[in-house]
Amino acid sequence: MVQKAKILLVDDRPENLLALEAILSALDQTLVRASSGEEALKALLTDDFAVILLDVQMPGMDGFETAAHIKRRERTRDIPIIFLTAINHGPHHTFRGYAAGAVDYISKPFDPWVLRAKVSVFVELYMKNCQLREQAALLRLQLEGGGKAALGDTKEPAGLLAELSARLAAVEEQAEALSKQLDDDSADAAAVATAAHLERKLTGLRRALDALEPGTGSGAPSVPSQN
DSSP: OOOOOEEEEEOSOHHHHHHHHHHHGGGOOEEEEESSHHHHHHHHHHOOOSEEEEESOOSSSOHHHHHHHHHHSTTTTTSOEEEEESOOOOHHHHHHHHHTTOSEEEESSOOHHHHHHHHHHHHHHHHHHHHHHHHHHHHHHHHTTOHHHHHOTTOOHHHHHHHHHHHHHHHHHHHHHHHHHHHHHTOOHHHHHHHHHHHHHHHHHHHHHHHHSTTSOSSOOOOOOOO
């Protein structure tokens, strides 16, 4: 069963949260509500999120301040943030959003299809990264001599390597398709950069796995960090 990604929706107005849920429900992911910046930061302490939709104008801690706290935390600093705002103060206001760490800045009312498409890209990238971390963990177990326990005690090393290779190939194929989609759609620079980083990690993991194949080399290769 594929684990669903979590999307954090932050807005002080219940009707706006309801509208966002209606727009994003088609993605079939887990939508988490937060009615304030403080509530959002609390949710981020325990759960991992694929993307955050953050309202700018909120009483108390506004979106800019909330984003600043998110980017200061090591656990959450890499989560993409899409700012949503009902007002437009011109280029300076938009620049402040990007300076706070946003990957996008969308003014209300927005096109539901466009918002859903943008969010879906970051969800896909998040899922591919999760799959990549799983492959890296299995490969580390193999390098440390514990590979049989990862996929069943009956598997011999050759069979384990073949299964790891097949799993990695599936992730590589999906990542390649996603990269082509981003190129075709002229997607956000942040999404393209994230996809390129994912491909580099996949390449490193593939090299490490290939080095384990019989006759391809000796010694235990290093596995790239998945941070």
